[in-house]
Amino acid sequence: MGLRLLARAVLPAVLGAVLVGAPGAPAQAVPAVASYTTTVGGDTADVYYPTGISGRLPVALMLQGAQVGRGFYADYAEAVAAYGFIVVVPDHRRLLFFDLDFYPEQSQAAATADWMGEEDDRSASPLLNRFRLSRIGLLGHSFGGAAGLSVAESKCVFPFCTGLVYDRPSEVKAASLFGTNNKSFLTGAFADVDNEIPVQLVQGLQDGVALPADAEETYGRVQDDPKQIVRITGANHYGITDVQNPAGADPEVAGQTLTQAQSIEIAARWSARFLLAAFGDDAAEEYIWQTGDAADPYVTVTGDS
Template sequence: MRLGRTSRLAVAAALAAGLLSAFQAPAAADPAVAHYSSQVKNDGADVYYPAGATGRLPVALLMQGAKVHRQYYSDYAEAIAAYGFIVVVPNHKRLVFFDSDYYPSQKMPAEAVEWMDAEDVRAGSPLNGKIDTDKLVLLGHSFGGAAALGVADGSCGIPFCTTLGYTRPSEVKAAALFGTNNKLPVFGTFASMNNGIPVQLLQGTVDGAALPADAETSYTKLQNGPKQIVRIAGVNHYGITDVQSPPGAEAETSTQTVTQAQSIETTARWAALFLKAQLGDAAAAQYVYVTGDAADPGVTVTSQTS
């Protein structure tokens, strides 16, 4: 039977709708996000979590960029939390090369694990009995992302680690790092990394501080899978902060060509779904490894799944 033009258009529209549905990212678990203040070891911290979530949730530790106050990650943290994570954003202030400011270190994941264990049983905690204390994932920005790469590698290097050795906590399962590379600042070389956990690099194509070419080289230096690099069109170094060039941080020289809301949404979606995929979410894995690249015109993606 031949279909008339109207019928053919209806069938085509139905097929297109079905194809689009297949490509769509899994929705945020709970778009309503609550927030409270806490303390992780000696660091004041902001905690974001899905307000209506039931059961136990994994924790995502956000390791800030150099000199960026934690308050400027509120939109990004909320966006990640909506996908079903407890997002913890500490202000980690310490001395680095005679400068006392916000500089993440590799000891932060171990301190976050201590916080998880204590907060899950603390009377009066909004998260009492809701924390999956066996699952910690890492979010990183710039300097904080570089520190997280050291965690992934299980190695100790100044200025991210100041002890004689380093052991990654077993609770750390994966990392999604924005504006991050492992280029050595003095020598300009890139070290090979034996990443013991899955690592995703999220890189703005107009980043003027952490250059896109350096992220590409760093991706090749990750020796183990799974790994992924997500190139986000029109986004610069501060694409995940609430404002461009947050006060106190180094200024960005490259202009972002998409809105801040767009860059935060895109980056948070890819980071959250990559992390969920590593924790066993099949729908998230389908998106980040199979359908997402074609469905999202704002990114290009390269992955290694093993």
């Protein structure tokens, strides 16, 4: 898959004090979500957090799709935050193959771990003493998801890492990645994924950019449990974006039969609960491994816990 085709990151969902839920799944009250803009590792970043949940919260770091600005992830980030996360969405601009644009890399995980410690102590922070400092979950889309797979392996993989070695920050405990595979854009080959943390792939079955067959091949190469692949009928490559075919990204060739709000809600629900399960939440664990598949008519799941 080419660098442009590895991308796509964006978001929608109407959140607030409303009821949401896929058909067949129980509706739930969604807490209000607030946001602010800051700097994380030198990158301008938007931070989303639920206002109606007290106590310390884990972080979910969103690794954007290539050439897609952070603003396109607003609705998806809000949807994940409503499950009890501080969601961080940076704009990571760098030069790659003579192209200066948004290309996530593995170093963002460590930069986020450093930032959350500083932000937790900053007296003017809206999130003063609110971070669960030992917990980061990775979210990723396309190119950003492929970078997340390399973080999960704790392995330096070009073009997501530019050094010789890479060590995954201990705070990173799990990864949920949308529209993602590890097919080489140079050779077309797939490598084994020697993951050190739980990995979930969320794949739209109408994806014409990151093909479902490539996600299946990648899932089969994920070496260690827990691992899971969630297939969403009716979603395409832009299923977590605010709009279809966001400006700056390569166009999707396949239409989406779900609405943007539907595909965002479904993807956010499965990703958030997978991360929560990895953090020790019993209810989330029961949902993703036992009850969720049967309750959601748009989803089929394969996994090993």
